[in-house]
Amino acid sequence: MGSEGTKSITINVTGFKKFQGVAENPTEYIVNNLRNYVEKRGLPAGVKLGSCLVLETAGDGALPVLYKVMESGIPVDNNSYDEQVIWLHLGVNSGALKFAIERQAVNEATFRCPDELGWQPQQLAIIPGDGGLNQARKTSCSVEAILQHLKNKGHDVMVSDDAGRFVCNYVYYHSLRFAEQKGHRSLFVHVPLFFKVDEGKQMQFTLALLEAIGSTI
Secondary structure (H helix, E strand, C coil): CCCCCCEEEEEEEEEECCECCECCCHHHHHHHHHHHHHHHHCCCCCEEEEEEEEECCCCHHHHHHHHHHHHHCCCCCCCCCEEEEEEEEEEECCCCCCEEEECEEECEECCCCCCCCCCCCCCEECCHHHCCCCCEEECCCCHHHHHHHHHHCCCCEEEECCCCCCHHHHHHHHHHHHHHHHCCEEEEEEECCCCCCCHHHHHHHHHHHHHHHHHHC
């Protein structure tokens, strides 16, 4: 047991590279610039930014990299205090006008186009042992509290129960499963393209998102 009232929250963040139809992925820019942005503006006490990594927009072929990234985020020793590890995944929804907090991922991969490694599954169970394609895994993060925090900061954001069936949902499903096994938490948030919500506002949103996650753990 840690000292009463002491907590440490490490938020590891991932984004994605380009993919078919999206030549410049805003999440790649956000993740690559997030550390400097956070260093200038700061985070609440007890909350720190962990790894910031950009993933290939690919499913099965990119899994070894995803799991290597997630394994690297496990604290060497989290017995001395109440340490929480959060996996925050950012992806782009090219048709969106606002931010969306994804409440869940489903056990189905049906890619509308090939991923960046040429894979295009159709009605494939992401984890066959989990059951059917309708099986869902839900985040253990406080979605409604995070939503309210972000709205109070003036951000146009909603909660979504459908992360699609493309790479975003695929990565989220694996991350939620991994988080459950390791005692971590996982959350996926979709962002719009920059010409709909500009870089400055998206960086402000991401910082507010980190603060919201930290304040609701």
